[in-house]
Amino acid sequence: MFVAITHESGSDHTPEFAEAAASAWVREVLLAAAEALTCTTVDILRSADLRDEAWARFRGDAAPSERGAAGTRIRSP
Structure with a gap:
């Protein structure tokens, strides 16, 4: 699972990332991902x-079933 907290071209070693990581919005996103x-x-x-699959x-x-794929990307509003 991948959860993005900055724009697609952003890096995780920037002041922008640090600011985003400390935001209330990211807390909500990470809690939703954890849920x-x-x-x-x-x-x-x-x-x-499901466990066997x-x-x-x-x-x-086995090939993936029709249930869908993991890796949903959550973007900022």
């Missing part, structure tokens, strides 16, 4: 089929 990861974890723990994909044994 999404938590919900995904619960889904995987509750579903043997996740392990198969991790090992490279």
Whole structure:
């Protein structure tokens, strides 16, 4: 999972990044990302089929399903 807190061409070794990282907006974004990861974890723990598919994909044994892809980028409003 990747969460962007600056524009696409921004770097994480800049004053702009440091300012963004300390903002209330980024706190909200990171809490939303943490909640999404938590919900995904619960889904995987509750579903043997999903857990088996996740392990198969991790090992490279299976193609991605129709459920969608990870890596959603969250952008500033």
